[in-house]
Amino acid sequence: MLKNKVVLVSGACGLLGRQIVQEITENNGYVLATDMNTDKAEKLFQALTFERVQFAPMDITDADSIDRVIANGKKQFGSVDACVNAAYPRTATWGTSFEKLEMGDIQENLKLQLGGAIILSQRTMKHFISQGHGNFIHMSS
Numbered sequence: 001m002l003k004n005k006v007v008l009v010s011g012a013c014g015l016l017g018r019q020i021v022q023e024i025t026e027n028n029g030y031v032l033a034t035d036m037n038t039d040k041a042e043k044l045f046q047a048l049t050f051e052r053v054q055f056a057p058m059d060i061t062d063a064d065s066i067d068r069v070i071a072n073g074k075k076q077f078g079s080v081d082a083c084v085n086a087a088y089p090r091t092a093t094w095g096t097s098f099e100k101l102e103m104g105d106i107q108e109n110l111k112l113q114l115g116g117a118i119i120l121s122q123r124t125m126k127h128f129i130s131q132g133h134g135n136f137i138h139m140s141s
Helices: 015-026 038-048 063-077 103-131
Strands: 006-010 030-035 053-057 082-085 135-138
Touching (some): 006 015, 030 038, 030 063, 038 053, 082 103
Parallel strands (some): 006 030, 006 082
């Protein structure tokens, strides 16, 4: 089912993202592995030596960033067939205890998580509609 399919994976350096990238490549698919953390990504993909994987820095809250990744994926692989959103962007204070969260932190995290998911969906769906096919999966933890 994934053979020769091209899948954009956001949050590819996270725990879920890494497993998704590995599963796709083990099933002979291609991956546009994206993450905001380029230092972590460079170390991860050097260590794991996945075949059929291209890494690109991408911010799911930035439409231009998403469009660049899709355009590069189309150029390299011919199409982008699916998108798996495994990104979990958050502010540094998000891991503090719930009762100590301040409204500014809550609003910023909503912007990153909900806003980012919507922007990523909009940009990839635009591409899927223009090519006549595509699948989208949102992950959450």
